[in-house]
Amino acid sequence: MTLLKVEQLHTHIHTNKGRVSPVRGVSFSIEKGEVTGVVGESGSGKSVMSQSLIRLLDREGNIEYNGQIHFDNKDVLALSEAELRKLRGNDISIIFQDALSSLNPLYTVGNQIVEAIRTHQSLSKKTARKQAIEFLRLTGIPSPETRFNSYPHELSGGMQQRVMIAMALVSKPKLLIADEPTTALDVTIQAQILDLIIQLNTEFEMSILFITHDLGVVREICSSVKVMYLGQIVEEGPTETIFNQPLHPYTKLLLASMPKLNSDRTEPLPAITGTVPSLSNIPKGCSFSTRCPYATDLCREQEPPMFSNDGQRVQCWLYDEEKGGWLD
Amino acid sequence: MLTYTLKRLLATLPVLFVVSVAIFLIIHITPGSPAATILGMEATSAQIEAFNEEMGYNRPLIEQYTSWVSGIVQGDFGDSLFMNQTVLGAVSQHIGPTLSLALLSQLIAIVLAIPLGILAAHKRGTILDTMLMSFSLFGMAVPNFLLALILMLILGVNLGWLPVAGYAPLSSGLINHLTTLLLPALSLGAIQAALITRMTRSAMLDVLSLHYMRAARSKGLKERTLLIKHAFRNAFLPILTVIGQTFGTLVTGAVVIETIFNIPGLGQLIINSIVRRDYVVIQGVVLIVTLIYLFINLVIDLLYGVVDPRVRLDRKE
Numbered sequence: 279m280t281l282l283k284v285e286q287l288h289t290h291i292h293t294n295k296g297r298v299s300p301v302r303g304v305s306f307s308i309e310k311g312e313v314t315g316v317v318g319e320s321g322s323g324k325s326v327m328s329q330s331l332i333r334l335l336d337r338e339g340n341i342e343y344n345g346q347i348h349f350d351n352k353d354v355l356a357l358s359e360a361e362l363r364k365l366r367g368n369d370i371s372i373i374f375q376d377a378l379s380s381l382n383p384l385y386t387v388g389n390q391i392v393e394a395i396r397t398h399q400s401l402s403k404k405t406a407r408k409q410a411i412e413f414l415r416l417t418g419i420p421s422p423e424t425r426f427n428s429y430p431h432e433l434s435g436g437m438q439q440r441v442m443i444a445m446a447l448v449s450k451p452k453l454l455i456a457d458e459p460t461t462a463l464d465v466t467i468q469a470q471i472l473d474l475i476i477q478l479n480t481e482f483e484m485s486i487l488f489i490t491h492d493l494g495v496v497r498e499i500c501s502s503v504k505v506m507y508l509g510q511i512v513e514e515g516p517t518e519t520i521f522n523q524p525l526h527p528y529t530k531l532l533l534a535s536m537p538k539l540n541s542d543r544t545e546p547l548p549a550i551t552g553t554v555p556s557l558s559n560i561p562k563g564c565s566f567s568t569r570c571p572y573a574t575d576l577c578r579e580q581e582p583p584m585f586s587n588d589g590q591r592v593q594c595w596l597y598d599e600e601k602g603g604w605l606d
Numbered sequence: 607m608l609t610y611t612l613k614r615l616l617a618t619l620p621v622l623f624v625v626s627v628a629i630f631l632i633i634h635i636t637p638g639s640p641a642a643t644i645l646g647m648e649a650t651s652a653q654i655e656a657f658n659e660e661m662g663y664n665r666p667l668i669e670q671y672t673s674w675v676s677g678i679v680q681g682d683f684g685d686s687l688f689m690n691q692t693v694l695g696a697v698s699q700h701i702g703p704t705l706s707l708a709l710l711s712q713l714i715a716i717v718l719a720i721p722l723g724i725l726a727a728h729k730r731g732t733i734l735d736t737m738l739m740s741f742s743l744f745g746m747a748v749p750n751f752l753l754a755l756i757l758m759l760i761l762g763v764n765l766g767w768l769p770v771a772g773y774a775p776l777s778s779g780l781i782n783h784l785t786t787l788l789l790p791a792l793s794l795g796a797i798q799a800a801l802i803t804r805m806t807r808s809a810m811l812d813v814l815s816l817h818y819m820r821a822a823r824s825k826g827l828k829e830r831t832l833l834i835k836h837a838f839r840n841a842f843l844p845i846l847t848v849i850g851q852t853f854g855t856l857v858t859g860a861v862v863i864e865t866i867f868n869i870p871g872l873g874q875l876i877i878n879s880i881v882r883r884d885y886v887v888i889q890g891v892v893l894i895v896t897l898i899y900l901f902i903n904l905v906i907d908l909l910y911g912v913v914d915p916r917v918r919l920d921r922k923e
């Protein structure tokens with residue numbers, strides 16, 4: 279069953295320096311219970327895209343959307359402010375990268391979790407408190423009753439992230455957006471948090487949109503993956519296919535730059551040459567053409583359409599059969 | 607919290623020392639000897655000698671300072687040179703109106719400015735925001751004596767709603783007291799209000815752009831909860847600091863406003879003492895105002911500890 283269907287989503291932000299479009303025509307869907315990975319270099323629009331799903335930036339500036347977002351029979355782009363509030367934190371929750379800066383420093387973590395609970399359920403303070411402690415326990419926080427009264431700065435990074443996860447789960451959301459939830463943590467804690475997220479995925483049948491720079495993590499936990507570049511999904515498909523048979527030159531380069539466990543550590547990792555163009559200066563034609571080793575005149579002139587092959591979709595002229603282009 | 611309080615208290619001691627030395631030196635840095643300034647040009651050297659003997663001005667400075675301070679610690683601020691009164695007596699006679707005036711203006715300013723500042727931040731970039739900001743800029747630019755005269759003319763003379771001048775003590779009834787103070791308090795509070803509005807707006811904008819605000823919004827909280835519970839409480843601390851710091855401006859302003867509205871407060875006492883070169887009273891009043899200022903800022907520091915758990919943290923390092 280399809281939980282989320284996004285079609286040709288564009289997010290435009292009007293700033294005083296003009297309009298930028300961090301998301302430029304993204305289409306995908308997420309099935310119930312599916313764990314989907316989103317990868318791409320910094321600035322490729324992963325956060326803006328995922329936050330657009332609950333229109334989180336609406337109040338922070340002059341934002342304009344085009345396209346369609348359908349979530350659970352709701353037309354998200356047509357929802358009123360009040361209906362959006364019911365969606366946020368209730369049907370769709372987000373865990374952010376930096377847990378400490380995502381928690382209000384002046385309130386105890388208990389206060390903030392209870393607030394999340396009572397926003398969406400009419401429960402007494404006492405019941406909500408009990409629930410909050412249960413969720414803290416669920417995320418593996420030792421002595422949750424004491425931790426309930428701690429302030430964010432009194433907890434370690436791993437504990438703070440667990441608090442954020444507990445807070446995101448209180449309404450048993452249908453979709454959990456995890457925006458680089460482990461980047462700020464050290465490796466052992468990272469593994470624990472990942473285990474926790476996966477355990478929750480099976481336990482609550484929650485779909486997960488997992489944003490990360492770490493392709494290893496994607497391979498470990500995601501059943502499908504989307505590769506973003508400059509506000510577009512340039513390739514997507516089942517994780518195994520993408521890892522074994524990447525099509526887009528950008529995906530190939532991303533995979534090649536991934537450190538391998540048994541590789542010779544003395545050899546430097548190949549990096550993608552050049553830098554991501556700025557949003558105010560998006561290349562004509564294929565947006566990757568300025569850095570692509572295979573770019574042709576066509577690539578620099580005309581934007582490639584999506585080509586699909588067996589559940590794998592790629593936006594690259596190399597796969598246009600009419601123009602005779604399959605790369606060997 | 608207790609250690610924090612003690613630390614704050616200790617931190618005011620050096621400030622007190624520096625301030626007291628500065629105030630003490632008022633008499634000695636004014637050109638000419640105190641005796642000559644106070645007694646005037648025609649004083650004979652015998653008179654000057656006698657005066658210095660009486661006041662202790664011929665003793666070494668250090669000795670004078672310590673005896674002055676030890677007097678103050680025991681509540682003896684000295685005697686007025688011209689009025690048949692102790693400094694403390696004169697101050698306690700005049701401090702009531704000034705405190706009432708300062709508190710009322712501060713209250714008007716806060717009640718007006720904080721909601722307006724929050725509103726401006728919430729509606730940033732809109733016409734409302736621009737209007738509020740231009741208005742507050744205007745409020746800061748108009749000197750308070752001019753505003754006092756305008757308000758006096760409109761509300762007092764033309765409309766006749768409020769008394770033009772004079773002062774009714776609290777003992778004559780609260781309503782009476784407040785009606786005489788309202789015009790002066792409005793004139794004095796305007797600049798304060800303008801300042802706090804702008805400060806509130808910018809502190810709110812700073813907080814609103816922080817990460818935890820977006821995270822809080824992602825929980826589906828109501829806009830009001832986001833603004834008040836999450837943003838304002840964080841923005842409150844810098845606002846509080848400004849309120850404390852501008853208390854000094856308020857007292858300076860009070861001197862002018864009291865003169866215009868003929869209010870028998872500290873302002874009048876100070877002006878009269880300056881005209882009469884009554885240095886002992888000037889010293890006493892300045893010192894007492896400073897003490898009040900320090901006290902207010904101490905209270906604000908302690909409030910920081912109440913509002914922000916990270917501040918009251920007694921770090922064991």
Ligand SMILES: Nc1ncnc2c1ncn2[C@@H]1O[C@H](COP(=O)(O)OP(=O)(O)OP(=O)(O)O)[C@@H](O)[C@H]1O
Nearest residue numbers: 291293298300319320321322323324325326327557
């Ligand atoms: N409020 C905003 N105003 C203007 N531009 C913005 C705004 N928010 C994001 N952008 C721009 O949108 C682009 C995409 O940003 P986004 O944060 O989504 O990238 P990302 O893929 O999440 O990167 P990272 O991996 O570093 O988190 C960036 O170029 C960023 O500068």
Ligand SMILES: [Mg+2]
Nearest residue numbers: 324325326457
């Ligand atoms: Mg991001």
